Amino acid sequence: MFTGIIQAVGAIAAIEARGGDSRYRIQTGKLDLSDVVLGDSIAVNGVCLTAVALEARGFSADVSQETLQRTTLGGLLPGAPVNLEKAVTPSTRLGGHFVSGHVDGVAQVMDRRMVGRSVQFTVRLPPNLAKYVAEKGSIGVDGVSLTVNGVHGADFELNIVPHTLDETICGAYRVGTEVNIEVDIIARYLERLLLGDRAAQPAAGVTHELLMQQGFMKE
Numbered sequence: 001m002f003t004g005i006i007q008a009v010g011a012i013a014a015i016e017a018r019g020g021d022s023r024y025r026i027q028t029g030k031l032d033l034s035d036v037v038l039g040d041s042i043a044v045n046g047v048c049l050t051a052v053a054l055e056a057r058g059f060s061a062d063v064s065q066e067t068l069q070r071t072t073l074g075g076l077l078p079g080a081p082v083n084l085e086k087a088v089t090p091s092t093r094l095g096g097h098f099v100s101g102h103v104d105g106v107a108q109v110m111d112r113r114m115v116g117r118s119v120q121f122t123v124r125l126p127p128n129l130a131k132y133v134a135e136k137g138s139i140g141v142d143g144v145s146l147t148v149n150g151v152h153g154a155d156f157e158l159n160i161v162p163h164t165l166d167e168t169i170c171g172a173y174r175v176g177t178e179v180n181i182e183v184d185i186i187a188r189y190l191e192r193l194l195l196g197d198r199a200a201q202p203a204a205g206v207t208h209e210l211l212m213q214q215g216f217m218k219e
Contacts, residue, residue: 001100006083012077012080037054042086067103072178105128129181135149
C-alpha cells in the first residue's frame with residue numbers, strides 16, 4: 001500500500017529479457033534504501049514492484065507480461081525517469097490517498113496549459129475507467145495522488161502545482177504522453193458491492209437497470 005506522495009525521481013538503468021518477462025534495474029536517486037530489504041514493495045510510476053536485488057543506489061525487480069501489457073512500463077527505455085515511492089509503514093504520514101500500486105489502465109494527456117504558476121492537464125481515460133472518476137475525487141497518475149478538478153465524459157482535468165511538477169515526472173508531460181492510472185480503490189469496491197448476489201454470475205456488471213433498482217437513478 002502507498003500514499004501517492006512521491007519520494008524521489010529515479011531512472012530505468014537497464015532492462016533484461018527473461019523468458020517472456022523482464023527484469024528492470026532501477027536507479028533510485030535520492031530515495032533512501034537503508035530500510036529496504038529483499039521482498040519489499042516499491043512503486044515505480046505507480047506500479048507496485050518487488051525488490052529482488054538491492055545495491056547502493058538502486059534495486060532490481062521482475063516485471064511480468066501482464067504488467068508490461070497493462071502499464072506504461074513496457075514502453076520505457078533505459079534512461080527514462082520514473083516516480084518512486086516506498087510502501088507505507090504504520091508511522092507513515094498519509095498525505096495523499098490509499099494507493100494499491102495495481103494499475104487499472106493507461107490514459108493519455110490531451111492538453112497542457114499554464115494557469116498562474118501551475119499547469120492544468122486534460123487527460124483522456126479508457127472508456128471502461130471513466131465511470132470510476134468523479135470531480136474532486138482522488139486518482140493515481142503514474143503513482144502521484146492527485147485531485148480531479150473536473151470531469152467531461154472520458155476526460156478529466158488536473159491542476160498540478162510547481163512543487164509536484166519539480167519533484168515528480170509530471171513536469172515532463174506533454175500532449176500525447178501516456179500515463180498509468182489507478183482509480184480510487186473505494187470506487188472499485190463500491191461497483192462490486194452494488195452487484196450483490198449478481199457478482200457471482202459470469203460477466204456481471206453494473207447496469208442502468210441495476211442502478212435504478214438500488215435507487216441511484218430515476219426514470
